[in-house]
Amino acid sequence: MTEKKKYTPTQREQKFLDAVQSPKYHRDIVNGLHPFFEENAPAEMQGFYTTGEIAALRVLKNSDHDVEKRMPVKLTRHYFDIAKNSKPIQHIVKATPEETNDLVGAEDPGYQMDYSPVEGLLHKYEMGLMYVVSTCSAHCRFCYREELIGRKDIERADGTVAKKGLAKIPEIVDYIHSHNEIVANNGGVHPETGREKLREILLSGGDPMVLANSKIAAWLSALAESGIESIRIGTKEMAFFPQRFDDAFLSMLDSFHETYPDVGLRMILHFNHPDEFLVKDDQGNYIVDENGFHQWNPATEKAMKGLVSRGWVSVENQSPIIKKINDNSDALRIMQRDLKRVGAENHYFFCGRDIVAHRTFNVPIETAWKILNDSQKGLSGVETHARLSITHYRGKTEVSAVTSEPIPGLAGSENGVIIFKLLRNAADARHRGKVCIVGRNPDAIWFDGYEDRVLFDEAGLFDYARVKEVQTVSEE
Numbered sequence: 001m002t003e004k005k006k007y008t009p010t011q012r013e014q015k016f017l018d019a020v021q022s023p024k025y026h027r028d029i030v031n032g033l034h035p036f037f038e039e040n041a042p043a044e045m046q047g048f049y050t051t052g053e054i055a056a057l058r059v060l061k062n063s064d065h066d067v068e069k070r071m072p073v074k075l076t077r078h079y080f081d082i083a084k085n086s087k088p089i090q091h092i093v094k095a096t097p098e099e100t101n102d103l104v105g106a107e108d109p110g111y112q113m114d115y116s117p118v119e120g121l122l123h124k125y126e127m128g129l130m131y132v133v134s135t136c137s138a139h140c141r142f143c144y145r146e147e148l149i150g151r152k153d154i155e156r157a158d159g160t161v162a163k164k165g166l167a168k169i170p171e172i173v174d175y176i177h178s179h180n181e182i183v184a185n186n187g188g189v190h191p192e193t194g195r196e197k198l199r200e201i202l203l204s205g206g207d208p209m210v211l212a213n214s215k216i217a218a219w220l221s222a223l224a225e226s227g228i229e230s231i232r233i234g235t236k237e238m239a240f241f242p243q244r245f246d247d248a249f250l251s252m253l254d255s256f257h258e259t260y261p262d263v264g265l266r267m268i269l270h271f272n273h274p275d276e277f278l279v280k281d282d283q284g285n286y287i288v289d290e291n292g293f294h295q296w297n298p299a300t301e302k303a304m305k306g307l308v309s310r311g312w313v314s315v316e317n318q319s320p321i322i323k324k325i326n327d328n329s330d331a332l333r334i335m336q337r338d339l340k341r342v343g344a345e346n347h348y349f350f351c352g353r354d355i356v357a358h359r360t361f362n363v364p365i366e367t368a369w370k371i372l373n374d375s376q377k378g379l380s381g382v383e384t385h386a387r388l389s390i391t392h393y394r395g396k397t398e399v400s401a402v403t404s405e406p407i408p409g410l411a412g413s414e415n416g417v418i419i420f421k422l423l424r425n426a427a428d429a430r431h432r433g434k435v436c437i438v439g440r441n442p443d444a445i446w447f448d449g450y451e452d453r454v455l456f457d458e459a460g461l462f463d464y465a466r467v468k469e470v471q472t473v474s475e476e
C-alpha cells in the first residue's frame, strides 16, 4: 500500500490560513432533471421546462441518449432569474433532447491526459492546469469538461481506464519542486521539452469557487510557497452566483496578497453573453442610465467592483462561441465593450472543442472568426484584445485570418484560405508562432474538416505526408 503523502504548511502559511473565514452560501440549486420530472422543483422554477420538453427528456432517461448521462443538469436560483428572460442564457443551462442526437466526439478532448504527469494536473507550456473540483454551481450544456463533470471513464496514454482524478496539494507541490529543479539545473529550460520553469498555475475543474474559502486559500498559499509566480482561478461563478464574491472571499484575497505580495493573482471569468450581467427592460432592451451606460445586475456589479478595485488582481474574461448562445456579433460587441469599461480584459474567444456531441454546439470555425471579427469592428484597440483560439491537441492555436480572395498562384486557395498560428505548443515551447494555411471549408467545425485541403503546415497541425502531396500537385 502506498503511503499517503502529507503536506505541512510553513508558519507564514499557517498564519494566513488561520485568519480565513469560510461562510456557507445558499445558492438554491436545482440539481438534475428529477425535480422537474417529479414536479418538486421550487414552484416558480418548475415552468423552466414546458410539459412537452419534460416529456421528451423523460423518454430518454436511462437510454444511450439520456442527456444527463452526457452532462448532469444543474441550475442556481440567480442564474434561473436571468435565464427566464433570455433565450441565449436558457441554451446555456437548459437540457434538450437534440444534444444527444449525435454523440460523435472525443472522450478526452485535446488528449489532455497525455499531459498529466500527476493526477489532477495538466502540465502544458510553462503553466499547470489543475482539476481541484469536479462540479460548478450550475452546468453549461456545452461544457468542454463534460467528461470530468459527468465523472466518465477516460483512457490514459498507458491504456488504463479511470475517471479523471482531482489534484492534491502534497503531490502537486512535489511535482512543482522536482520540475523546477531540473529546469534550474539545465540553464532555465527543460532538457527534453524546452519548457521553462513551471511558474503559473490555473485552478480549474469544475469551478474552484464552489470550494470553501479555506480550501481555496490552502491551494493559494501552498502554490505560493512552492515558488509559483502567478495563480489563476478559472470561474463562471460571477455569472452563476456573483454573491460568492463577498467580503469574506475578498478579505481572504487581501490577506493572501499581504502575505505573498509578489505572487500574481488572475481571475479568469467566463461570461458568454451580456445578458448574464446587464439588466433588461420588459421589451428585452438593455437599460441605460442617464449617461447612456448599460445598467449592470447589482449583484454582479458589486462582485466585479470588488475584484477590479484590487489593482493587483487581474480580471480577464474568456468564452467559447457557441451556437444559439453567442453566435451573434452584436452581443459580443456589447460584451467586450462593457467588460473592458468596468475593468475586465477580453482574453480569448474559443471555437468549441471536439467534445462528445460537439456538432450540436459548435459554430463552424470560419463563421466564428467572422462573428468575432464583425463584433470588433468599431471597437477601440483596448476593447479588442481578444483573439479567436481553437485548442488543437498540440496547443492553443489562433484562427488568425480568413481570406475571401484566392492567393494568386496557390492551388487550393480558390475560395480563400484560413491561417492558423500556434500560440502555444503544449509539449514544446519552441514551436510557438508557427503557422498552418488551409483552403477554406465554411462547414468545418473541427480540424478534420480541413484534412483534404492543407496548403502549408509548419505548425504540424496535419499529416505532413498529406501536405507534401498537395504541394507536389500544385507544383506540377
Ligand code: SF4
Pocket (backbone or CB within 6 Å): 135, 136, 138, 139, 140, 142, 143, 144, 145, 146, 149, 205, 206, 207, 235, 236, 270
Ligand atoms: S462553468 Fe465551465 S466547467 Fe463548469 S459547466 Fe460551464 S463550461 Fe463546464
